[in-house]
Amino acid sequence: MDSVGVGIAGIVAIILLIISGVPIGVTLCLVGAIGFLILSGMSGMLGLMATAPYQISASYELAVVPLFLLMGHFAYHSGLSTNLYKAARIWLGRFAGGLVLATIGAAAMFGACCGSSVASAAIFTKMGLPEMLRFKHDKAFASGAIAAAGTLAVMIPPSTILVFYGILCEQSIGKLLIAGILPGFLSAFLYSIMIYIRCKYNPSLAPPLSEPSSIGDKFRALGGLWSFPVLVIVVIGGIYLGIFTATEASALGAFASFILICVTRKKDRFQVTKEALMETTSTTAMIFIIIIGALIFSRFLAISRLPTHMTELIQNFDAPRWVILCMFLTLYVFLGMILDVFGMLAITLPIIFPVIISLGYNPIWYGVIMVKMSEIGLMTPPVGINIYVVKGVAGNSVALEDVFRGAVPFVLTDLVTLALLVIFPDIVMYLPNKMYGQ
Secondary structure, eight states, X not given: OOHHHHHHHHHHHHHHHHHTTOOHXXXXXXXXXXXXXXXXXXXXXXXXXXXXXXXXXXXXXXXXXXXXXXXXXXXXXXXXXXXXXXXXXXXXXXXXXXXXXXXXXHHHHHHTTOOOHHHHHHHHHHHHHHHHHHTTOOHHHHHHHHHHHHHHHHHSSSOHHHHHHHHHHTOOHHHHHHHTHHHHHHHHHHHHHHHHHHHHHOGGGSOOOOOOOOHHHHHHHHHTTTHHHHHHIIIIIHHHTTSSOHHHHHHHHHXXXXXXXXXXXXXXXXXXXXXXXXXXXXXXXXXXHHHHHHHHHHHHHHHHTXXXXXXXXXXXXXXXXXXXXXXXXXXXXXXXXXXXXXXXXXHHHHHHHHHHHHTTOOHHHHHHHHHHHHHHHTTSTTTOHHHHHHHHXXXXXXXXXXXXXXXXXXXXXXXXXXXHHHHOTHHHHHHHHHGGGO
16 A cells, blocks of 8 residues: 555544544544554654654643633633623613524624633523523524524634644634634624524514613623723734734733632632633643644654645646635535534644645635634534533523524524635735734
């Protein structure tokens, strides 16, 4: 078997191991190491396994992952997500689908402080779903909306998925984070339009609130959000203006969120700080294992020459580049049904990214497109991680099939957003092109 055949066998082995239930990170490490052993011998494999884990763990750029996660957990425990939801409810509650609109709006804003879709979905299930059910909202519609709202944290910076993509593909993490701003809020806007139209014509889905809210109530609710613009200005503003690198901004954001803990949780600040640190450590360990495995696997694919062979094959394929792009996007729809986001990107990017670059697509733009595909994967069966998070937190108050059914309109809305980002790439590239006075 030649080297390309070994590379193909490695991909097949990964799929079989994942189906068997082996964790993604372990699978990538195992297959990458065995493939390297076959192609370069024992000394080459041992050299790779000795250096790759340290090379990743000691990377200065990778510090952005735990720091952004820590920032999000500190922001949650400071009560920011609760204040965002209360303010959104007071401002939007009397509109058609008001509580659902409030969930989308609060999740979009909280996404600017938290890069985890799972955490966002869990938080807003705890806060929003009981209220929606109390006001006789349709169970499927309410739970599906929360699952969709959680995905906004994947696109709106700070996004751990964009950071992951930037590390794997050696792209500017700062530009990737800024590139996610407009697509993220475009997703939230289109969700809101869809919700309003459906609820306007079918009020039984989400009846508007009849609770009075004066102008004074609305502006008092905004008073509890003083910490939100502080975090956004420090992190996003600093990156955009070139004052901080992404790593520096993540450190300042985590520190600012810690100060919020100290100010808002005077009685139990030690306990909530401990919880935030434990949650961050657990998530960071999972992500780092996958990144280490992805690096080992990509090194194996590089010496197998499979990515080079794929690039040459597609370049000789007589089809417009948009047709090839659509083929890749269709592939990601199916992969998203069986793989988590990190695993999907870790397995495919070493092969697909060189092809995308050879076709002339912008790597920053493609990173945002990949994140949009991952958002769709978070809501599609059988994996659909956000769906299971909502169901797990909600318990017996909603059925799993209701959550999947309620997510369908949001998946269709995401496909509309994806089409707009492909047809009008300037939506993605406008802000990155304006960074640092460019």
